[in-house]
Amino acid sequence: MKTVTILGATGSVGTSTLDLIERAPEDFRVVALTANCDVARLAAAAIRTRAELAVVADEACLPALRDALRGTGIRASGGAKAVETAAESGADWTMGAIVGCAGLGPTMRAVATGGTVVLANKEPLVSAGDLILAAAKASGATLLPADSEHNAIFQCLDAARPEGIRRIILTASGGPFRTWSLERMRDVTPAQAVAHPNWSMGAKISVDSATLMNKGLELIEAARLFPVPHAAIEIVVHPQSVVHSLVDHIDGSMLAQLGPSDMRVPIAHCLAYPERMATPMQPLDLVAIGRLDFETPDPIRFPALRLAREALDAGGARPAILNAANEVAVAAFLANRIGFLEIAAIVADTLDRYDPPAPATLDDVLAVDAEARRQATERVKDRVV
Ligand code: NDP
Numbered sequence: 001m002k003t004v005t006i007l008g009a010t011g012s013v014g015t016s017t018l019d020l021i022e023r024a025p026e027d028f029r030v031v032a033l034t035a036n037c038d039v040a041r042l043a044a045a046a047i048r049t050r051a052e053l054a055v056v057a058d059e060a061c062l063p064a065l066r067d068a069l070r071g072t073g074i075r076a077s078g079g080a081k082a083v084e085t086a087a088e089s090g091a092d093w094t095m096g097a098i099v100g101c102a103g104l105g106p107t108m109r110a111v112a113t114g115g116t117v118v119l120a121n122k123e124p125l126v127s128a129g130d131l132i133l134a135a136a137k138a139s140g141a142t143l144l145p146a147d148s149e150h151n152a153i154f155q156c157l158d159a160a161r162p163e164g165i166r167r168i169i170l171t172a173s174g175g176p177f178r179t180w181s182l183e184r185m186r187d188v189t190p191a192q193a194v195a196h197p198n199w200s201m202g203a204k205i206s207v208d209s210a211t212l213m214n215k216g217l218e219l220i221e222a223a224r225l226f227p228v229p230h231a232a233i234e235i236v237v238h239p240q241s242v243v244h245s246l247v248d249h250i251d252g253s254m255l256a257q258l259g260p261s262d263m264r265v266p267i268a269h270c271l272a273y274p275e276r277m278a279t280p281m282q283p284l285d286l287v288a289i290g291r292l293d294f295e296t297p298d299p300i301r302f303p304a305l306r307l308a309r310e311a312l313d314a315g316g317a318r319p320a321i322l323n324a325a326n327e328v329a330v331a332a333f334l335a336n337r338i339g340f341l342e343i344a345a346i347v348a349d350t351l352d353r354y355d356p357p358a359p360a361t362l363d364d365v366l367a368v369d370a371e372a373r374r375q376a377t378e379r380v381k382d383r384v385v
Contacts, residue, residue, distance in 0.1 A: 002028050002271075005089045007106050008097035009033035010041040012202045013120040013146065016263045017095050018045055020271055020279065027277075032086040034098070034106075037061040043068035053077065055086045057102070084109045093271065095146070096121040099204050100327050101369050104128055108362060114139040118270040120146040120263075122221045123327070127320035128365045129224030144270040145225055149218055151266035152244035152257035153226060162227040169246040169254075170218055171238040172297060173198050175210040178239060182301050188340035190333060198241040198261040207330045211343050212297060216308025217326075220319050223312055230312055235305065237295040242284065258284060303344045307351065316358030317368045318351065324372035325350035325379075332380040346379045 004021060008014045014033075021028045030049040035042040037058040043065060046054040053075045056065050062078030069076050077085070080102075087094065087106035094110040095118045096103055103121035108128070110117045112135045119125060125132060136143050145151050149170050157165065176197055177185050194206040201209070208214035215235050222233050244266075246256040259265040260281045268279045299306055304326075311318035329346040332338045338346070354375050359365040 001026070002093050003031050003091040004028050005032040005034075005086060005091040005094045005110075006030070006097060007034045007083065007087055007095060007103065007110070008099065008121065009045055010035040010038040011097055011099060012200065012205075013097035013263055013267070014095070015041075017097065017267050017271075018049065020264055020268055020277075022049060023280070024277065028271075031089045031091040034083050034086050036102075039064045039068055046074050047072055050074075053086060053089070055082045057083045057098075080105065088113045091115060094118065095267075095270075096124070097146075099123075099202055101127055101323060104362075104365070104369075107132060108135055111135045111141045111143070112139050114141045116142045116144060116270075116273070118144045118146045118267070119150075120267075122147055122217050123323050125224050126217050126220045126323045127369060128359075128362065129220070129319075131362055131365065133224065143225075144273055145221075146263070146266050146270050147218060147221065148259075148261075148263065148266045149245040150221060150225055151269055152259075153222065153247060155257045155269065156245075156247040156255035157226060159227055164249050164251070165228055165232070166248045166250050167232040167234055168222060168226060168228055169234050169236050169248060170215060170222060171236055171241070171243050171245050171294075172212060172215040173209065173241045174237040174239050174295070174297070175212065177210055177301075178237065180301075182341075185301065186339060186341055190336065193333070193340060197239075199263075201263075203334055204327070204330055207333060207343070208326070211304045211340070212302035213304035213308065213326050213330075213344070213347070215297070216304045216311075217323065219305075219308050220312045230309075235297055237297050239293055239295075240289065240291075242289055242292060260284060304347065307344065307347055311351065317356050320359065320365055320368045321351055321354055321372040322347055324369045325376035328373050328376035328380060338380055338383050342383055346376055346383065349379050350376045 030051040032053040034055040056078045059078040065076045087109040093116045096107045097120045101123045104124040107124045193210040241261040248254045311322040325347040329343040
């Protein structure tokens with residue numbers, strides 16, 4: 001039996017993880033579940049799974065959590081530090097599914113504690129990838145990628161023989177505006193942006209998928225996780241989201257992982273690794289799918305891709321600035337404060353004006369993140385529609 005902690009248990013990835021765990025109660029025991037403030041969902045999941053501990057990051061939500069758990073014997077705690085403590089619960093398997101850089105501290109704590117840490121939460125890897133990898137090396141933690149593309153690459157790539165790899169190809173659905181003109185994209189609403197054609201996900205990553213910033217963050221994530229030069233990571237638009245990514249080898253063999261567009265597939269791979277576990281998903285019907293299309297992404301309509309590649313190549317603080325400014329701009333767009341095309345513009349502006357030295361410690365990264373957020377927030381104020 002594996003002990004499990006889920007950071008971000010009430011979100012899209014967290015809920016998919018719980019679904020798999022609850023289908024195999026003899027294989028998993030839940031130690032801790034965390035959320036920001038969705039008390040109803042958190043308490044219900046904690047009671048169903050008989051978790052030991054439930055944590056809300058927002059301390060103001062702790063009294064409601066205590067009320068909801070009264071008489072159950074499940075401990076409740078609150079605040080950002082309490083989430084970090086839950087991350088250090090010493091579970092065999094920890095899912096990092098908090099959204100944004102809010103997951104950085106908890107991810108670092110989980111990695112430093114050891115065990116298996118599953119990375120869905122990509123923003124910490126973008127902002128502080130080197131520190132997370134160094135912490136894993138020091139603690140002996142096993143890092144497994146749950147992001148469908150990186151999980152696909154992980155399944156296809158022999159990391160012990162990097163000399164045999166020619167390139168990694170990350171596939172992108174292209175999002176809901178793949179075929180829209182720039183003129184039409186100007187008036188995109190939050191509701192349109194979160195309606196992803198193939199995947200059901202949280203609001204932030206859905207907007208990132210629509211701007212293709214998600215693929216930019218994934219480019220940086222792939223560079224952190226896999227032993228290939230930056231230039232050997234390519235992005236191809238694949239609207240059907242059936243091929244989740246590919247590894248091309250020097251002998252001409254290209255290996256791909258295919259599967260349904262459901263996060264339970266890569267999460268199940270991480271839950272059972274190195275074994276396999278059954279999932280409720282129907283196998284792909286290749287004849288019904290019929291065809292697979294691939295296109296080059298359009299750099300004019302989707303400038304986020306270029307911004308991310310430049311940040312990756314420049315290194316230092318650039319990826320952390322890119323990520324922080326994007327989080328601010330996406331939140332402003334979702335709150336109807338700026339237009340869709342202004343998301344990438346605010347990220348570009350922030351990168352243009354802020355150029356601190358490379359961060360060396362977690363505190364340095366957090367300081368860069370905070371200052372980039374402050375500057376991006378100023379840019380949002382300048383641009384309010
Ligand atoms: P959601 O928005 O659906 O869920 C986010 C989770 O994080 C919720 O449990 C939320 O709690 C919690 N949370 C939010 N803010 C904080 C905070 N400040 N401190 C602690 N916890 C917080 O996100 P997703 O599940 O879509 O995505 C999670 C991560 O996984 C992201 O980094 C995303 O990029 C990545 N990812 C997601 C995929 C998907 O299919 N959704 C696919 C691949 C990667 P509450 O509910 O209380 O607000």
